Amino acid sequence: MNISNNFGPVAVINGVTFFGVNFTGALNFSGSIVLPDDFVNGQTVSVPFTMQGHLTGTIRCPGGPLGCTQQVFDISVNGLGIASATIPQSGPATVIYNFSPGPEAVPEPATLALLGIGVSGLFAAVRRKHRNGR
Numbered sequence: 001m002n003i004s005n006n007f008g009p010v011a012v013i014n015g016v017t018f019f020g021v022n023f024t025g026a027l028n029f030s031g032s033i034v035l036p037d038d039f040v041n042g043q044t045v046s047v048p049f050t051m052q053g054h055l056t057g058t059i060r061c062p063g064g065p066l067g068c069t070q071q072v073f074d075i076s077v078n079g080l081g082i083a084s085a086t087i088p089q090s091g092p093a094t095v096i097y098n099f100s101p102g103p104e105a106v107p108e109p110a111t112l113a114l115l116g117i118g119v120s121g122l123f124a125a126v127r128r129k130h131r132n133g134r
Helices: 109-132
Strands: 002-004 011-013 016-018 022-030 044-060 069-086 094-100
Touching: 011 069, 022 069
Parallel strands: none
Antiparallel strands: 002 022, 011 016, 022 044, 044 069, 069 094
């Protein structure tokens, strides 16, 4: 999905409010909608999705010449969530994306145990070397 608008929305970045922000970029969504057997046209269907992309935001230069813009952000984005899609019998479909934060990176217990065994082995080898060297 390519995104672009013409100096409309407001953005708050690090507590600073910018008016008339122009967004440009591309977002890629992935997920599959499987319609239930009892699906009825117009019914809302929910599906998990992932999203990644890049967005750039610019504003018009305050008091600057026509066509002058100032970049206020340039970010890579990724996330996941649940998309709710309403699929009518005719006309455009409506999709609402509800995002949630990505999962925190948590080391698995086996990796921590292996690290602990390695450190213990090094400690034992150094201690043995000092005992035998005296």
